Structure formats: structure tokens, C-alpha cells
Amino acid sequence: AACAAVQAVRAKIDDYFTRCRLAAFDPRAAAPLNRGEGDYGALAPLDLQAESGAVAAFPLARAEAGRPLPLREGVNPAWAGALARFAETALAPLLGGGTAELTEANWRQVLDRLAPYEAWMAAKPGTAVEGLGAARLREILAGDGREQIAALLERDLSFATEAGALADLDRLIRFHHHLNRLLNNFVNFNDFYDPERTEIFRAGRLYMDGRLFDLCVNVRDVASHATLAAAGKIFLVYCDITRPAAKEKQSIGVAVTAGFAGSLWVGRNGLFYDRDGRDWDAVIVRIVESPVSLKEAFWSPWIKISTMIGDQIRKLLTSRQDAMLSATAKQIDATSATVEAGAVPAVKPPRMEGAALASSVAAIGIAVGLVGSAVGGLVSAVSGMPPWRALLGVLAIFLAVSGPSVVLAWFKLRARDLGPLLNACGWAVNSRIRITFRLGHAFTRAACPPPGSELELGDAYAESHRGRHWMLILLGVALVLYLYWRLDWLNRWLPAAWEHQARAAAASVK
Numbered sequence: 001a002a003c004a005a006v007q008a009v010r011a012k013i014d015d016y017f018t019r020c021r022l023a024a025f026d027p028r029a030a031a032p033l034n035r036g037e038g039d040y041g042a043l044a045p046l047d048l049q050a051e052s053g054a055v056a057a058f059p060l061a062r063a064e065a066g067r068p069l070p071l072r073e074g075v076n077p078a079w080a081g082a083l084a085r086f087a088e089t090a091l092a093p094l095l096g097g098g099t100a101e102l103t104e105a106n107w108r109q110v111l112d113r114l115a116p117y118e119a120w121m122a123a124k125p126g127t128a129v130e131g132l133g134a135a136r137l138r139e140i141l142a143g144d145g146r147e148q149i150a151a152l153l154e155r156d157l158s159f160a161t162e163a164g165a166l167a168d169l170d171r172l173i174r175f176h177h178h179l180n181r182l183l184n185n186f187v188n189f190n191d192f193y194d195p196e197r198t199e200i201f202r203a204g205r206l207y208m209d210g211r212l213f214d215l216c217v218n219v220r221d222v223a224s225h226a227t228l229a230a231a232g233k234i235f236l237v238y239c240d241i242t243r244p245a246a247k248e249k250q251s252i253g254v255a256v257t258a259g260f261a262g263s264l265w266v267g268r269n270g271l272f273y274d275r276d277g278r279d280w281d282a283v284i285v286r287i288v289e290s291p292v293s294l295k296e297a298f299w300s301p302w303i304k305i306s307t308m309i310g311d312q313i314r315k316l317l318t319s320r321q322d323a324m325l326s327a328t329a330k331q332i333d334a335t336s337a338t339v340e341a342g343a344v345p346a347v348k349p350p351r352m353e354g355a356a357l358a359s360s361v362a363a364i365g366i367a368v369g370l371v372g373s374a375v376g377g378l379v380s381a382v383s384g385m386p387p388w389r390a391l392l393g394v395l396a397i398f399l400a401v402s403g404p405s406v407v408l409a410w411f412k413l414r415a416r417d418l419g420p421l422l423n424a425c426g427w428a429v430n431s432r433i434r435i436t437f438r439l440g441h442a443f444t445r446a447a448c449p450p451p452g453s454e455l456e457l458g459d460a461y462a463e464s465h466r467g468r469h470w471m472l473i474l475l476g477v478a479l480v481l482y483l484y485w486r487l488d489w490l491n492r493w494l495p496a497a498w499e500h501q502a503r504a505a506a507a508s509v510k
Contacts, residue, residue, distance in 0.1 A: 002090040019063035068101040208270030215255040228424035236288040241280035257440030297409030
């Protein structure tokens with residue numbers, strides 16, 4: 001009884017003395033530790049009872065530095081009965097003397113006196129059957145229950161072979177029932193090549209970059225999967241997909257089989273729908289690069305050339321600007337030093353700024369001149385050729401620049417294999433599963449807007465480029481007419497004096 005009375009109030013008494021020690025540590029803590037008027041105001045509109053949970057949550061008594069715990073007067077009414085039983089059944093028999101209050105030292109003595117009993121109770125065996133009672137336990141021990149249970153176990157063991165056969169039969173029935181689906185997904189891949197069906201290994205669909213990616217698989221370890229799947233020569237995008245509401249997170253691997261891959265980068269977001277139609281937030285975490293399409297391979301060298309030219313121009317202008325700023329800073333420092341020394345500097349024209357500006361303009365002029373001379377040389381070389389030979393020359397230039405990239409991409413695209421991708425997922429696939437160009441366009445395509453929707457691409461704040469567009473059109477027409485004139489393709493419509501050959505002959509006579 002004493003141990004039960006102590007356990008009933010142990011947590012609250014420990015809480016009280018802890019509050020007293022905090023009040024002794026810092027007197028400012030006494031007020032908040034004893035609850036404020038707002039806490040009592042929250043109880044005012046309630047129908048209060050002494051044993052209600054709202055009242056029991058308050059401290060046992062007012063906590064002050066070094067104050068003993070009162071056991072009868074000034075205590076929380078929700079704990080008054082438990083404290084009275086503690087004082088009568090535990091405190092008085094164990095320590096004797098008065099039971100009006102309890103010091104922290106006396107409380108520690110009570111706990112120390114009861115510690116051996118609590119340890120003995122915790123080590124008591126048979127607590128699981130204690131509720132049956134002594135009479136019921138004697139009845140069970142006197143009966144033949146053990147022999148009956150042993151006989152049942154022995155009988156079950158005698159059917160171990162039949163039970164194992166039943167498990168094998170269950171497995172066989174399931175294999176037979178799903179054999180057709182297994183063959184269609186991992187032997188002849190009929191479901192993979194049928195647009196009306198969904199393969200077992202496909203995880204769902206990813207919407208990103210205005211496109212729909214159908215070939216998605218679940219991935220457990222992105223790093224190991226990327227290492228194994230790279231042998232398939234497929235452009236792969238790995239995404240982490242999450243559902244914040246359900247706190248779920250997975251990883252998927254997505255095959256990009258058509259279009260352009262330049263607009264996909266690590267950190268780009270998308271939307272993923274699994275086989276059950278649930279939506280997930282997707283973000284790219286890793287990319288395994290490989291050719292995606294012949295169109296991208298054709299334009300890739302030209303994009304690299306334009307990027308290189310732009311980088312060189314930016315570097316040139318940046319270096320010139322840095323040189324001009326450095327020279328200006330040196331001149332300002334020199335002028336400041338002269339003024340501090342007391343000398344009046346002579347007024348000189350800002351040669352350094354003009355020289356830097358002139359050098360920048362000269363550099364740009366040289367670059368423009370080189371481009372102009374290259375274009376002029378190209379036009380001069382083409383002007384003496386027949387039209388068909390000029391067209392062949394232009395085609396030769398395109399083939400020389402884009403041909404190697406296209407040929408290399410063609411070989412890699414023809415070698416795309418889905419087998420390594422599935423083997424990296426844990427599927428034992430032995431055959432080679434080619435991804436043709438047509439099949440690639442089926443797995444990666446532009447996402448269609450919902451039926452009945454209309455796209456409004458008008459921008460009320462867009463800049464007007466009407467004048468610039470007309471200027472570019474006029475310049476293009478003028479350039480085409482000039483090339484036609486240099487190639488003597490306009491002689492049939494021009495007067496003799498305006499013909500290109502006539503002017504060349506007149507210039508040679510002069």
C-alpha cells in the first residue's frame with residue numbers, strides 16, 4: 001500500500017521540488033512557475049470539479065525557494081486525497097512524526113526506503129500469469145494440458161511435408177495465373193510495345209518542361225542505379241518525388257527518348273503521377289547524359305560555336321573594361337597623392353580614358369572587320385560558282401560541322417537498350433530491348449492541354465519589336481538581293497549597266 005501511494009504522487013512531488021529549486025536558482029522564475037492570472041482566468045468559465053484534468057495540471061502547491069510541500073493545507077484540490085493517503089500509508093509508517101508537510105530531504109528518504117522493494121517487485125517472475133490467481137494456476141499445473149499441447153505440436157510436425165507442398169502449390173497457382181502477364185512484360189515485352197497497355201515496371205508519368213515522360217521506373221539507390229543503367233546509352237533523369245501531406249519520399253529514373261535535353265537541369269521541378277493516380281512533387285537530382293535525338297545532335301555544334309563566340313566577345317569587353325577601370329583608379333590615386341603633397345596638378349586631357357575607349361572600339365572594329373572579310377571572301381568564292389555548286393558548298397559546310405555529331409548520335413541512338421535500365425532496378429532481363437526512333441517519340445512527347453482549353457499567349461506588357469522586325473526583314477531582303485546580284489542571278493531583269501559583270505568589266509577598263 002505504501003509503494004502504491006508513493007507511485008500515485010511521485011511525478012507531481014518531483015515536479016514541485018524541481019520548481020522550488022528553479023525558484024532558488026533565479027527568483028525571477030518563481031512567478032511564471034506558479035502559473036499566471038491568465039491560466040486561472042481560463043478556468044473561470046468552466047464547470048470545475050476537484051478531480052478535473054484542468055485543475056490536476058496545476059502544481060501541487062505554491063513553489064518557493066526552500067519551501068517544504070504542505071500535505072493538508074494550501075494544496076491543489078485535485079491531489080488533496082492522494083497526498084492524504086500518501087501521508088497516512090507511507091510517510092507516517094516509514095519516517096514517523098508529523099505529516100503536515102514534507103521536505104525534499106524526507107522525500108528522498110522515503111524513496112530510498114522503498115527502492116529495494118520496488119527492485120524486488122520488478123524482478124518478480126510470472127507477472128504474465130499473475131492475473132489468473134493461485135487456484136487457477138494450481139488447477140492448470142495439476143491437469144494434463146502440457147501433454148495435450150505437446151501431442152498437438154507433434155501432430156502438426158507430422159504434416160510438415162504436406163504443409164510445404166501446399167506452399168509450393170500456392171506459388172504454382174499464382175505463377176500459372178499470372179504467367180501470361182509475366183511473359184508479356186519480361187520475355188517478349190508485348191506490353192512494352194503495346195501503346196494500350198502499361199508495363200509492370202513502369203512507375204507512372206512525369207510532367208516537366210511542357211513534356212510528358214512515360215518511361216519512369218522506381219529507384220532505390222540513385223548512385224548505383226546510374227552506374228549500371230549508363231550502359232543502356234539512354235539519357236536518364238533521376239528525380240526525388242515527395243508527398244508533403246503524407247510525408248512520403250521516393251526516387252524515380254526517367255528516360256528522355258526524344259526532343260531536346262538542354263532545358264533539363266539539376267534542381268528543375270515537375271509533377272509526377274504514379275500508377276494509382278496520386279500526384280507527387282518531383283525535382284531533378286542527377287542526370288546521365290547521352291544523345292536524345294538527331295535534331296539536337298545537328299544543332300549542338302552550332303550552339304557550341306555561338307556560345308564560344310559570345311564568351312570570347314564577353315571576355316574581350318570585360319578585359320578592356322577592367323583595364324580602363326584600373327587605369328582610371330591609378331590616375332585618381334596619383335592625383336590624390338599630389339594634392340595631399342600640396343602641389344597643384346596641371347590640367348591634362350584624360351588620355352587614359354580616351355585611349356582605353358579607343359582600344360575597345362578598335363577591338364570591336366577589328367572583330368567586325370574580320371567577320372566582314374570572312375563573309376566577303378565567302379561571297380567572292382561563291383560568286384564565281386554555278387548556283388548548284390554554291391548550294392553544294394553550303395551543304396558541305398553544314399555537313400562538315402554537324403555531320404560527325406549526327407553520325408555519332410545516330411550510332412548511339414540505334415544502340416539504346418532498356419535492358420541495363422531494368423537490370424539496375426533488380427529485374428533479371430537477358431534480352432536486348434531496343435528503343436527505336438518511333439518508340440522514343442511515343443515515350444517522350446509534348447504534353448497535350450486538357451480538352452476544350454485554349455491557350456492565350458498575348459502579353460499586355462511585352463515590348464514592341466515591330467520596328468526591329470521590319471528592319472531585320474529589310475536587311476535580310478537586301479542581303480539576299482546582293483548575293484543574287486553577285487551571283488549574276490538578276491541579270492535577266494536588270495539593265496546592262498547595272499549587271500554585275502558589266503560593272504566588273506568597266507572597273508577593269510579603268
